[in-house]
Amino acid sequence: MVRPPCCDKEGVKKGPWTPEEDLVLVSYIQEHGPGNWRAVPAKTGLMRCSKSCRLRWTNYLRPGIKRGNFTEQEEKLIIHLQALLGNRWAAIASYLPERTDNDIKNYWNTHLKRKLQSGGGDGAAKPPGHRPPLSSKGQWERRLQTDINLARRALREALTPLDDLKPPQLQRDATAVEAPGAGVGAGMGGGGGDSPASSSSGASQCSQSAPTTAAAAGPYVLTTENISRMLDGWAGRKGARGGSPGTPGGAESASTGSSDASEVSYGGAAVAPAAGGPVFEYETKPAVPPSQQMPLSAIESWLFDDDSHFHHVQSASLFDAASMDYPF
């Protein structure tokens, strides 16, 4: 059977998103929450296919996304995880909650791959693990279990020698949380309910569970700021980058000098809708207080608590294990 295209080719706009389209999409999600992407183009009037909407939200508009400026710690983490997990970017991204799989993938392809090929990487990085096809679900789960342990080992290795580098990361959380409006750092990274197994994709992080679960409250705290930046960016930068006004590059976020937490590349200050209050209607829970956020140290503590957790997940998939065992 021939698979029909995900959406009608005719009348579907492609290419860079415009700020106006972004606003329409954000407004819609603000009202209805992410998910049910199929309905988004119809209900918003956007001439985009559902997939494109989802991607735009997931990789760019979703709150809590940190863009550009990969830290040394993140870089090392990615290298280790890639060596262990192969090109399973979503899985890798789940360990870097503020990064999207697309972002990590791009960073890998443009920076790290080359770096490692030229011998600049550490010894742990090996060619992507091309694993034999799995013949059964049990095998798949065993592989996942192996992945869990390998990843944990890698994380520990990656983090241990970099303890001294931790402050910037944590400081980012700390300072960002203090940001007007409710705390930038409280988003994905500190969301509390965000397990490593939950997909990095916005939809899976936010969609079904977002409107109803406490765990989903975190990410949307960031929205006020992000939208503010977007709006401000549009006002101040329209046409600044000819063909793709809605797709500022990473260089911009990097150039702001404050490109840390959840730097949505529109950059700028608030034109904000009501800073402090929930922006999305479905945002029913308050921001996760700093004390309940999940800074990197939690990951570390989990890592170092190695054996005590292992037995819990022996027969479970990565995802099950995550939900019951992972502290983040």
Place this chain on the structure above:
DNA sequence: AAGTACACCAACCGCGCGAAC
């Protein structure tokens, strides 16, 4: 100053999977 090559990244494409029917 102009032209070219390279780097970067947002977005697209196709496939696979799971749920619903």
Place this chain on the structure above:
DNA sequence: AGTTCGCGCGGTTGGTGTACT
């Protein structure tokens, strides 16, 4: 049991900016 739908994932491409000659 088979089909359809919706979504997520990974690979790839195209456009833009920047560095180099």
